[in-house]
Amino acid sequence: MxxxxxxxxxxxxxxxxDDVSFTVRPxxxxxxxxxxxxxxxxxxxxxxxxxxxxxxxTRVNGRPYVQHRAPLAEVGVLxxxxxxxxxxTARAHLSALAATHGIPRSRVQEVxxxxxxxxxxxxxxGGYSLGMGQRLGIAAALLGDPHTVILDEPVNGLDPExxxxxxxxxxxxxxxxxxxxxxxxxxxxxxxxxxxxVVIGRxxxxxxxxxxxxxxxxxxxxxxxxxxxxxxxxxxxxxxxxITEFDDDGLLVTGPExxxxxxxxxxxxxxxxxxxxxxxSLEDVYMAMTQNEVEYRSGGAPAPTDPAPWAGADARTGxxx
Amino acid sequence: xxxSTSTAPRPQTGAPDPAGPSRHASRVRLSFGRVLRSEWIKxxxxxxxxxxxxxxxxxxxxxxxxxxxxxxxxxDFNEQAAQEQVDxxxxxxxxxxxxxxxxDVQQQKDEFIAQSEQQMTEGSGLSLPDGMGFGEYMAMSSxxxxxxxxxxxxxxxxxxxxxxxxxxxxxxxxxxAVPRRTPVMLAKAxxxxxxxxxxxxxxxxxxxLLVQPILAGGDLGYxxxxxxxxxxxxxxGVFYMITSWLGFGLGAxxxxxxxxxxxxxxxxxxxxxxxxxxxxxxxxxxxxxxPAAAGGQLTAMYQPSGAVLNHVESGLVYGAWGLVxxxxxxxxxxxxxx
Numbered sequence: 001m002x003x004x005x006x007x008x009x010x011x012x013x014x015x016x017x018d019d020v021s022f023t024v025r026p027x028x029x030x031x032x033x034x035x036x037x038x039x040x041x042x043x044x045x046x047x048x049x050x051x052x053x054x055x056x057x058t059r060v061n062g063r064p065y066v067q068h069r070a071p072l073a074e075v076g077v078l079x080x081x082x083x084x085x086x087x088x089t090a091r092a093h094l095s096a097l098a099a100t101h102g103i104p105r106s107r108v109q110e111v112x113x114x115x116x117x118x119x120x121x122x123x124x125x126g127g128y129s130l131g132m133g134q135r136l137g138i139a140a141a142l143l144g145d146p147h148t149v150i151l152d153e154p155v156n157g158l159d160p161e162x163x164x165x166x167x168x169x170x171x172x173x174x175x176x177x178x179x180x181x182x183x184x185x186x187x188x189x190x191x192x193x194x195x196x197x198v199v200i201g202r203x204x205x206x207x208x209x210x211x212x213x214x215x216x217x218x219x220x221x222x223x224x225x226x227x228x229x230x231x232x233x234x235x236x237x238x239x240x241x242x243i244t245e246f247d248d249d250g251l252l253v254t255g256p257e258x259x260x261x262x263x264x265x266x267x268x269x270x271x272x273x274x275x276x277x278x279x280x281s282l283e284d285v286y287m288a289m290t291q292n293e294v295e296y297r298s299g300g301a302p303a304p305t306d307p308a309p310w311a312g313a314d315a316r317t318g319x320x321x
Numbered sequence: 322x323x324x325s326t327s328t329a330p331r332p333q334t335g336a337p338d339p340a341g342p343s344r345h346a347s348r349v350r351l352s353f354g355r356v357l358r359s360e361w362i363k364x365x366x367x368x369x370x371x372x373x374x375x376x377x378x379x380x381x382x383x384x385x386x387x388x389x390x391x392x393x394x395x396x397d398f399n400e401q402a403a404q405e406q407v408d409x410x411x412x413x414x415x416x417x418x419x420x421x422x423x424x425d426v427q428q429q430k431d432e433f434i435a436q437s438e439q440q441m442t443e444g445s446g447l448s449l450p451d452g453m454g455f456g457e458y459m460a461m462s463s464x465x466x467x468x469x470x471x472x473x474x475x476x477x478x479x480x481x482x483x484x485x486x487x488x489x490x491x492x493x494x495x496x497x498a499v500p501r502r503t504p505v506m507l508a509k510a511x512x513x514x515x516x517x518x519x520x521x522x523x524x525x526x527x528x529x530l531l532v533q534p535i536l537a538g539g540d541l542g543y544x545x546x547x548x549x550x551x552x553x554x555x556x557x558g559v560f561y562m563i564t565s566w567l568g569f570g571l572g573a574x575x576x577x578x579x580x581x582x583x584x585x586x587x588x589x590x591x592x593x594x595x596x597x598x599x600x601x602x603x604x605x606x607x608x609x610x611x612p613a614a615a616g617g618q619l620t621a622m623y624q625p626s627g628a629v630l631n632h633v634e635s636g637l638v639y640g641a642w643g644l645v646x647x648x649x650x651x652x653x654x655x656x657x658x659x
Contacts, residue, residue: 045658048497049500050493050496050658050659051659052656052658065500068500069350071500072498073350077497079493079497080490083489083491083493083494084489084491084494085363085367085486085489085491086489087368087369088366088367092363092366093491093494096362097494099355099356099362100351100356100359100499101350101351101355101498102349102352103349140494144349
């Protein structure tokens with residue numbers, strides 16, 4: 001369990017983490033999602049005491065990380081897979097870490113096998129590929145058989161096989177009752193791994209909810225096309241529908257179920273020729289959520305919400321006749 | 322990277338114990354002894370450390386041999402000069418013509434040698450034990466010939482031990498495992514102290530041994546078991562050990578191997594040259610307390626007659642420099658963002 005309370009970190013005048021509070025619970029995979037520079041790594045570094053908070057507190061398994069007698073058995077951390085002396089072998093690196101806690105040598109071999117480092121464990125880390133470095137970082141995080149696992153961008157640089165492996169590992173660790181906290185800037189990755197999401201942008205928490213709830217966006221949205229928009233608007237009066245027009249014949253209806261919209265149209269004899277319940281991809285929700293929170297946006301590309309995510313797949317590809 | 326780990330739906334975490342993740346929570350925990358062991362593993366698992374020590378040993382022995390042969394050269398030169406003085410005195414005549422025996426001539430020559438050595442001893446301000454000539458002193462000191470150079474290598478080794486943690490960012494991994502940080506710093510200091518002290522004692526012993534056959538050519542061999550030699554062996558160990566404190570403290574303060582070495586060289590060499598060049602009277606009271614002066618005094622075979630600090634005192638002064646820098650390095654490391 002990771003508890004974060006009113007956590008704030010400023011560098012000079014710049015606020016990297018802004019009054020952040022959330023709890024990461026055991027038994028599920030919690031994703032920490034946000035654009036680059038949103039404050040994900042800073043939050044994780046604050047949790048394990050590599051930096052000190054300007055304000056607020058963090059606790060892991062009930063205590064500040066620094067106060068644990070066996071930090072590696074409480075929290076396994078992968079923050080920067082390259083934070084290893086390149087001229088040491090992976091085995092020497094892991095052995096030195098293990099020695100600080102009296103973790104037996106057999107456990108070093110276990111994590112070497114578990115992460116698939118294999119024979120590479122006796123080679124110098126400097127020659128490792130990005131993916132092998134990442135596996136070593138995960139091996140180090142698992143060394144103390146920790147209750148809580150914090151992995152910053154764990155799939156970075158992994159090949160597809162490795163990505164699948166990390167996904168399975170995260171879910172398995174959570175199924176054992178451990179707390180698993182993963183960060184990523186890739187929503188697609190989170191959609192496949194996380195049970196719960198904490199979304200951060202410019203140092204502020206934008207959402208903290210089960211992934212299903214974030215995907216549903218809270219309210220039902222339906223795309224409707226009709227020959228008489230004005231009539232359909234009148235028909236929907238009295239419901240709590242939020243209505244937005246698009247194209248020549250489209251309405252985006254937020255609130256009522258599609259069935260309720262159909263009934264209203266039927267009773268007022270309005271012809272409806274499309275009625276599409278919208279399930280938004282996590283990507284759409286994320287883009288909408290963070291559009292104001294991205295620090296650096298690529299200049300030439302169109303804004304992520306243009307055209308609107310609800311305007312239909314064809315509209316988005318610019319393929320409409 | 323073909324492994325069998327990826328497709329397994331339930332990857333093993335290596336914890337077969339159904340009781341849960343905390344299977345060895347009772348035994349697995351931090352302790353200073355364990356951190357010390359960890360730092361020793363880290364020290365010995367880097368080849369560059371051993372290469373540096375190897376180079377330092379070769380230089381120690383090489384300079385000792387060179388100094389030993391220059392001691393022989395000095396003796397030869399002195400003897401030649403004395404012979405020339407005797408020849409000048411005889412001025413082509415035989416000793417008998419002046420009413421002298423061969424013994425008288427030899428005695429005269431020995432006197433000339435002794436006079437010249439006496440001048441050398443006085444010139445260097447040394448107070449040598451009764452009956453010890455400058456040649457003998459040179460012979461005994463020759464084992465320390467490489468000291469001033471080798472000490473920089475060992476200081477650099479200590480800077481590197483902490484500086485490389487910053488340059489490779491492995492300091493983050495290290496301090497995440499030991500979030501209180503101070504035990505890591507102390508353990509590193511202990512490992513460096515043990516390595517540099519051990520190296521100093523070993524290299525000094527080997528150097529004193531190595532110069533014996535060379536000095537034997539000039540009949541300048543000396544007893545290895547005498548107090549002055551044994552104390553010198555110990556002093557070299559202490560000198561290197563304290564220098565490792567200086568290097569380690571500077572490396573920790575500056576977070577950089579390069580800058581750490583630069584400032585170390587300034588402290589041990591440049592500062593000394595500047596102090597030597599400045600001739601303010603009030604500075605004379607300060608000079609013996611500089612790192613280089615105190616360190617040099619600590620390892621001197623015999624003290625100058627007017628020495629302000631004796632061996633132990635200069636060792637304490639040099640040690641204080643080292644402790645202050647280590648303490649500063651530890652305090653700064655405890656607080657900084659890594």
